[in-house]
Amino acid sequence: MYQEKDPINITVEEPLGLFPNYVGIKPFLKWAGGKTQLLTELNKCTPLYYNKYIEPFIGGGAMFFNLNPSISLISDANEELIITYNEIKNNVEEVISLLKTFEHTEDFFYRIRALNPIELENVYRAARLIYLNKTCFNGLYRVNKKGLFNVPYGKGSGNFLQESLLRDANEFLQNTTILHSDYLKVLQNYSEPNDFIFLDPPYHPISPNSDFKRYTKEFFYDEDQKKLNDEFKRLVNLGCNVLLTNSYHPFILDLYKDFEIRIIETKRMISSNSNTRNGKDIIVIGKNE
Numbered sequence: 001m002y003q004e005k006d007p008i009n010i011t012v013e014e015p016l017g018l019f020p021n022y023v024g025i026k027p028f029l030k031w032a033g034g035k036t037q038l039l040t041e042l043n044k045c046t047p048l049y050y051n052k053y054i055e056p057f058i059g060g061g062a063m064f065f066n067l068n069p070s071i072s073l074i075s076d077a078n079e080e081l082i083i084t085y086n087e088i089k090n091n092v093e094e095v096i097s098l099l100k101t102f103e104h105t106e107d108f109f110y111r112i113r114a115l116n117p118i119e120l121e122n123v124y125r126a127a128r129l130i131y132l133n134k135t136c137f138n139g140l141y142r143v144n145k146k147g148l149f150n151v152p153y154g155k156g157s158g159n160f161l162q163e164s165l166l167r168d169a170n171e172f173l174q175n176t177t178i179l180h181s182d183y184l185k186v187l188q189n190y191s192e193p194n195d196f197i198f199l200d201p202p203y204h205p206i207s208p209n210s211d212f213k214r215y216t217k218e219f220f221y222d223e224d225q226k227k228l229n230d231e232f233k234r235l236v237n238l239g240c241n242v243l244l245t246n247s248y249h250p251f252i253l254d255l256y257k258d259f260e261i262r263i264i265e266t267k268r269m270i271s272s273n274s275n276t277r278n279g280k281d282i283i284v285i286g287k288n289e
């Protein structure tokens with residue numbers, strides 16, 4: 001069983017000292033499970049030197065954009081998201097031009113939401129995702145069982161066209177390989193000794209009714225957490241520096257009981273209103289010493 005020996009308890013208030021050590025930028029998407037609050041702690045656990053950076057559950061990419069690694073590989077199972085990263089990397093001006101034709105009205109939002117992304121050109125798919133992400137309620141990406149985006153319109157003033165941020169992201173992505181893949185394939189095919197690997201999987205739900213978010217059509221089950229744990233150990237034995245985040249839950253603590261674990265208190269938005277509640281995240285540090 002995992003035992004809290006010398007727990008490192010850190011309380012984190014939003015927005016905290018963002019991007020303190022690195023010349024990074026903010027993510028251009030707001031993603032469920034975004035890591036912005038944990039950046040200060042993640043930075044403290046980041047190795048000074050490493051070969052390439054791999055992030056196979058990229059989501060909004062808060063850590064990637066903060067770090068700005070010189071050689072990197074990012075990946076996710078969410079196809080819309082990966083198309084969007086590719087378009088920002090290769091066609092940012094076209095995405096911006098398209099977004100300039102969009103409107104922040106309820107009627108326009110539901111027309112864009114109703115479009116079937118697989119029938120659209122990739123540049124339109126990217127503009128659609130950015131627009132929906134910025135103008136929907138609470139700015140989160142969530143899909144139904146058919147994989148269709150189902151968040152309602154958010155009446156706030158979300159600015160969906162952040163031109164300079166998109167151009168900065170375009171610059172940051174130039175030395176990055178972007179893949180649409182399951183995380184395990186990415187790690188098995190690309191990880192090498194001295195790589196720095198950041199794993200931010202879908203969190204283990206803290207209770208059966210917890211506000212567990214759906215990111216793709218598929219869920220991440222207990223068996224997936226165990227497989228990820230096996231892969232974490234393989235990577236450490238291979239000689240990689242690995243950081244993993246997850247929820248503070250006995251099941252997860254037990255899986256990683258042989259590694260250094262930092263416990264971080266964070267504030268979370270409750271999706272049905274704009275209040276916050278406290279939660280605990282963990283950072284697991286895997287080093288082959």
Ligand SMILES: C[S@@+](CC[C@H](N)C(=O)[O-])C[C@H]1O[C@@H](n2cnc3c(N)ncnc32)[C@H](O)[C@@H]1O
Nearest residue numbers: 031033034035057059060062077182183200215
């Ligand atoms: C917690 S989010 C990542 C948050 C992100 N790091 C950030 O800062 O915003 C988890 C991500 O894992 C992706 N995902 C879920 N299952 C996956 C799998 N089997 N392989 C690869 N990506 C997966 C989801 O699409 C989602 O984007």
